[in-house]
Amino acid sequence: MISIDTEKNISFMKRALDLARFAKGKTFPNPAVGAVVVSSGEIAGEGATQACGGAHAEKAALVAAGDKAPGATLYVTLEPCCHFGRTPPCTDFIIKSGIKRVFVSVKDPNPLVDGKGIAQLRNSGIEVSVGMLADEAGELNEDFFWAITKKRAWVTLKLALTLDGMIADARGDSKWITTEPSRKLVHELRRCHAAVAVGRKTLELDDPQLTVRHVDGPSPARIVFSPDENIPSQNYFCTHAGESRTIVVVRGGAAADIITRSGIEFWYTGQSDHEASLNSFLEMACLQNITSVLIEGGQKLASRFLESGFVNRVYLFYGNKLLGSGKKGISFIREFPVSSSFHLEKIRFSQIGSDFLVCGVPVREPAS
Amino acid sequence: MISIDTEKNISFMKRALDLARFAKGKTFPNPAVGAVVVSSGEIAGEGATQACGGAHAEKAALVAAGDKAPGATLYVTLEPCCHFGRTPPCTDFIIKSGIKRVFVSVKDPNPLVDGKGIAQLRNSGIEVSVGMLADEAGELNEDFFWAITKKRAWVTLKLALTLDGMIADARGDSKWITTEPSRKLVHELRRCHAAVAVGRKTLELDDPQLTVRHVDGPSPARIVFSPDENIPSQNYFCTHAGESRTIVVVRGGAAADIITRSGIEFWYTGQSDHEASLNSFLEMACLQNITSVLIEGGQKLASRFLESGFVNRVYLFYGNKLLGSGKKGISFIREFPVSSSFHLEKIRFSQIGSDFLVCGVPVREPAS
Numbered sequence: 001m002i003s004i005d006t007e008k009n010i011s012f013m014k015r016a017l018d019l020a021r022f023a024k025g026k027t028f029p030n031p032a033v034g035a036v037v038v039s040s041g042e043i044a045g046e047g048a049t050q051a052c053g054g055a056h057a058e059k060a061a062l063v064a065a066g067d068k069a070p071g072a073t074l075y076v077t078l079e080p081c082c083h084f085g086r087t088p089p090c091t092d093f094i095i096k097s098g099i100k101r102v103f104v105s106v107k108d109p110n111p112l113v114d115g116k117g118i119a120q121l122r123n124s125g126i127e128v129s130v131g132m133l134a135d136e137a138g139e140l141n142e143d144f145f146w147a148i149t150k151k152r153a154w155v156t157l158k159l160a161l162t163l164d165g166m167i168a169d170a171r172g173d174s175k176w177i178t179t180e181p182s183r184k185l186v187h188e189l190r191r192c193h194a195a196v197a198v199g200r201k202t203l204e205l206d207d208p209q210l211t212v213r214h215v216d217g218p219s220p221a222r223i224v225f226s227p228d229e230n231i232p233s234q235n236y237f238c239t240h241a242g243e244s245r246t247i248v249v250v251r252g253g254a255a256a257d258i259i260t261r262s263g264i265e266f267w268y269t270g271q272s273d274h275e276a277s278l279n280s281f282l283e284m285a286c287l288q289n290i291t292s293v294l295i296e297g298g299q300k301l302a303s304r305f306l307e308s309g310f311v312n313r314v315y316l317f318y319g320n321k322l323l324g325s326g327k328k329g330i331s332f333i334r335e336f337p338v339s340s341s342f343h344l345e346k347i348r349f350s351q352i353g354s355d356f357l358v359c360g361v362p363v364r365e366p367a368s
Numbered sequence: 369m370i371s372i373d374t375e376k377n378i379s380f381m382k383r384a385l386d387l388a389r390f391a392k393g394k395t396f397p398n399p400a401v402g403a404v405v406v407s408s409g410e411i412a413g414e415g416a417t418q419a420c421g422g423a424h425a426e427k428a429a430l431v432a433a434g435d436k437a438p439g440a441t442l443y444v445t446l447e448p449c450c451h452f453g454r455t456p457p458c459t460d461f462i463i464k465s466g467i468k469r470v471f472v473s474v475k476d477p478n479p480l481v482d483g484k485g486i487a488q489l490r491n492s493g494i495e496v497s498v499g500m501l502a503d504e505a506g507e508l509n510e511d512f513f514w515a516i517t518k519k520r521a522w523v524t525l526k527l528a529l530t531l532d533g534m535i536a537d538a539r540g541d542s543k544w545i546t547t548e549p550s551r552k553l554v555h556e557l558r559r560c561h562a563a564v565a566v567g568r569k570t571l572e573l574d575d576p577q578l579t580v581r582h583v584d585g586p587s588p589a590r591i592v593f594s595p596d597e598n599i600p601s602q603n604y605f606c607t608h609a610g611e612s613r614t615i616v617v618v619r620g621g622a623a624a625d626i627i628t629r630s631g632i633e634f635w636y637t638g639q640s641d642h643e644a645s646l647n648s649f650l651e652m653a654c655l656q657n658i659t660s661v662l663i664e665g666g667q668k669l670a671s672r673f674l675e676s677g678f679v680n681r682v683y684l685f686y687g688n689k690l691l692g693s694g695k696k697g698i699s700f701i702r703e704f705p706v707s708s709s710f711h712l713e714k715i716r717f718s719q720i721g722s723d724f725l726v727c728g729v730p731v732r733e734p735a736s
Binding site for chain 1: 538539709
């Protein structure tokens, strides 16, 4: 039996989550956070994380609440920070505002916070409850939590497949396997990632813009994975290098190193082995504040990331097509038996018009 | 605005459809029909088609209704027959019973009926309404309607695929890509078909029983497609040939011909070309009262049927696996571009535990 009070509290936290979702993609390298101040049962102020260096969600909500903050309740999707970063600690601001009670959805796993923000609030006499809608709030910032604790970029793999698992026909044509609503959702995914990446062959074949177009939001950094520095200079990737951070990841080199030429960053991974090179890239990306990367293919890049166990979440979009020939979406070098292949945990299905979307966390069964 | 009367009528027709569905698979070569007799707003009798030569649904329902039939209303999922077959015409029985009104869901496209049953009832003064829940009733017997009008067997293709479109790992192992609830549904599909078919390689590799096990119902005829007469004699298919009709379809031969040896029927298609041979088989099957065939693989048989345009409906079961290598489910000889590949019409999507099912009618886009 859920009390009316609990229902109300949940509805305010849901509103805070919506604010956070809306901010997602605009806050790199910070997590996206939403906050709501409630006074006498009414929302008195709302806020979300602003672009890097701007106000945090809690402060924005408290400023908006103004003189209604003293004695009010704060709902915030992530534990308030307690350290000086680009902005002063939010905990100080909350304590000074006279807030009486705080609902925190999830603890911030950032070692600089990690429960210390909650402790500070409690030590100052504020009542703090932790854990409301924690699953949703955790998933919303799973990429940030991963990056800050593992010191590696989070990887999302997106593929647009036919019902028989092809990403292109025999001539290499992939336009269009899925329909417009799916492609719009891909732009939503792009918006929520710090970078979008393809392999060089896809760059050569498709000349993708890798920008956010069908939805509002800033375009992410663009990455192409290449065996060497030679990128076709007439492609959108090179000709529009000034639009956003433009990166060529080159396997090999004496050590991990970054050299910028004509507005393009060349990242040498310092590793010639495929898997070791991807691993080095993920560490470099995190150091470079690229906390999340959306891999959009092609087959080789997708398969190497997946096979190496470096993919944190997959989005498989299935278009209503049966090709029967062409380019497979996934092709591993190693042969896994059915009994110890990859599967998806936290699997979710949805229908998008005549397309289907399967989303999940790829995990390999241990060999039996 | 639907009136209460209409709602009641629909509920009785739904009951008749349920009775028909339950009978499905037990009535070959007749369609599965359900009938309900309603007197004074109450169900007075119910019936469904019985095994070949047994009573038709209408007669069974009227017999059950007994002296409540005069003045009552009959709901029947298919137009009553008006010709002497294995049983006398149902129309005669309905007219004699004193039924006042008849709801028919769909007309029977059998040229021997095709509206003449409805006309007979009307001519005798019975009020007849046609078309209630026609889509459902039509789909329930789509295989019979196809066979009786086209003089060819209806073809359903079922494949169990990984999320990346594989039907087996690199060692040929397919156990188990999908989970038990999906496999149970496959047995339900088997129950509803007159025959189940595989290619010889699948017979050799998997030694399938091709029987109905996880659900109640008779096992269908078993078919293996083979380039010649040599079938491994130690397989279940041969050792249990007495259980149900057991057929080896052999491509080639001087003419379409059937020879029975040791309880196994050898069907020579009289055609050496793959597509022509399948075409000949579909005509032979219909003549042999095998009105529907469920193709269960492997890759080659599935792909040849699909590519030839001979598949009426596909069931694609996707198991929660990513193999990245192995045997593709579908592999066409011809290369179709994305713009004129096959797609599924009337596409339906459902989730079965961690599996998902895509069902539809395969249609090839005309080349643009």
